[in-house]
Amino acid sequence: MQGKAERMFPGQGETLSRLWRSRQLEYTWLRALMNQYADFWQVTREALIYACRSLGLGCEVTHQDELMQEYLHLQTYPDVTVGLEALLGQRLAILSNGSPRMLEAVVEHAGLTRTFATLMSVDTVRTYKPSPTVYQLAVEALELEKSEIGFVSSNYWDVAGAAAFGFPAFWLNRTKAPPDELGTAPEATITGLRELTDLFGRRGAR
């Protein structure tokens, strides 16, 4: 993401990527609160348009299209493949802000199509995390109790939302980020997906 942005706008790649990402999240929260849902593809593009405008970068539609493509080909972290393989005795699912098309493209690009039993997109309920409506989607799709679903995210706010909803929630903190202050706490903090094997085994999650 940052690499392509840097080649396109030398010296501004990191700033653009950060602002784009932060606005992307903010726009999901704001649109969810305003009851003005637009799908993640649209919100992502709108955040990019804002970020470019804010930095004075001429970001034509062709530039936007090229940067947006990155969201269909996200790279996985090194711990992902081995971490997920170790969990294959469990039912694995994704619950994502991404639109169905984005989600399918990313999973396919990462070679994880057969790893996940279910891909769930907020698009079904037309709102965004951390609304309880989104987490409820997983309860219904998986036909499990809240307490039987182990929820993992690298975003602290997403973990906080899942914990407030009632999931056993695990914060994947790869970067030693400080926790947010949102009134709820994860059940445990891990630094890589491999650590889940022990945690989920102990809980007997399905």
Next chain:
Amino acid sequence: MQGKAERMFPGQGETLSRLWRSRQLEYTWLRALMNQYADFWQVTREALIYACRSLGLGCEVTHQDELMQEYLHLQTYPDVTVGLEALLGQRLAILSNGSPRMLEAVVEHAGLTRTFATLMSVDTVRTYKPSPTVYQLAVEALELEKSEIGFVSSNYWDVAGAAAFGFPAFWLNRTKAPPDELGTAPEATITGLRELTDLFGRRGAR
């Protein structure tokens, strides 16, 4: 705000103030979405705790208390007093994320107690802007139609929320900030409160 932070943590005042403010807003949106309301005083302190932790600043409770006091004594911009005086033929009200105590303290400190007919806090409905529930509070308290209430904010996202709700909404853009991309637009953009006299006069708002 920034001045006191700078004296307390030399060289970090601006960074701390910015991070504090951005987290403060984010926490309101997240808590509103999670249905985990805590009042603005608490959220503001939690955002400060996060910001200090994130920057590695030892922010004891006494430091927190001192910085928090700033939120009870916010300075008004130079256009405020004269701009509001010019509007005194209208009913003026405040609709704020602030808790009632914060709101009363700020208005009193600014010498505006007799200027506003009504001070409305989101605390009544226990959620945050830009939830439609908050804007509805004004409709009920003022006993006016949406179309009769001119809504003004310097936060673009707040204006977008008000416009989506149905208020004629005006963006007070003092700093030439770029507009956000949230699918709604203000009725007009102004650079100081004085410009409202013409706009509201023309609309016949009450």
